[in-house]
Amino acid sequence: MTSLEHDLESQREGRDPADDNSPAPAVLDKDGVRLAVDGAVATVTLTNPAKRNVQSPAFWRALIEAGRLLPGSVRVVLLRAEGKSFSAGLNRQAFTPEGIDGELSFFDLARSDDAELDATIATYQEAFTWWRRSDLVSIAAVQGHAIGAGFQLALACDLRVVADDVQFAMRETSLGLVPDLTGTHPLVSLVGYGRALEICLTGRFVSAEEAVASGLANIAVPRDQLDAAAQDLASAILAAPRDAVIETKALLQGAQGRTYDEQRAAERQAQARRLRDLAGLGD
Known part of the structure; x- marks a missing residue:
């Protein structure tokens, strides 16, 4: 269990986190x-x-x-990684004719018909889509290298807390591919088209300082403070009423696709729901 999980549980039960070292049982532990x-x-x-x-x-x-497998009680999902690197991206063995044991290689995928190839990539993308569900807030705690698919996994989350040693890079284009694991939309939304294009086409590293300055990351902290920073952010989110968080997230997620007047109307409708709910007049 992370320090965040210990402290949140202790806060709920009025205990000192130092008095409890029992980990939460793993719901899933594989691959x-x-x-x-x-x-x-x-x-x-x-x-x-x-x-x-x-x-x-x-x-x-x-x-x-x-x-x-997430139960309905979950409000915040923390994504973290063991070791010095968050994720170095796709296993390079997939680029060989033999591929990864038990999996299709890129050469096998290339031989698929259009429908099968599209369906396979769509299935891979599912691993990167649920993090932005309207009923959750996801936080990626990222250290070291976050390359290619690793970068896109961090981008799949709503918020990013990074260690000062973080190194983001989108290497797909330099390998003759494109970023296809849902990372292009959030990247452009966060840093703008020009910077996103330059990051993808050059494959260069993006440091913690640049990540925060460009809006790619919410905060950068020393590596040994990464868990504590994620804890602070999660605790602040959990302090707000769940329905208000859900409505606010939906408003912001949809803002770019609405006109100014449409967004004003969406704000009014959301606020009406909240007022009636607080007054006990909701459905």
Whole structure:
């Protein structure tokens, strides 16, 4: 269990976190992914530090399963990784003719017909989509390298807390591919088209300082303070009423797709629901 999970549980029960060292039981622990749930907080941990938490189709299937296993009580999902690197991206063995054991190689995928290829990539993308569900707030705590698919996994979350040693990079284009794991939309939304294009086409590293300055990250802290910073952010979110958080998130998520007047109307409608709910007049 992370320090965040301990402290939140202790706050709820009026205990000192130092008095309780028992971990929350893992709901899922397979293929480099572990899910633990403690009340309103779920923690997804990447658990293959020896290989810098590289990703594979089996890893993505485990992430999809983790999303499906979340109970309705969960309000905040923390994504973290063991080891020095958050995730070094896709296992390079997928680029070889042999591929990853038990999985289709890129060469096999290329031989698929259009419908099959599209469906396969869509399935992979599912591992990156559930983090932005309207009833959750997801926080990625990112240290070290977050490359390619690792970068896109961090981008899949609503918020990012980064260590001062973080190194983001989008390397797909330099390999003759494109970022296809849902990372392009949030990247452009966060840093703008010009910077997003330059980051993707050059494959360069984005430091913690630049990540915060560009809006890619919410805060950067020393590596040994990463868990505490994520804890502070999660605690602040949990302090607000859940329905108000859900309505606010929906308003902000939809803002870019609405005109100014449409957004004004959406604000009025959301506030009407909140006022009636607070007055006990809701459905």
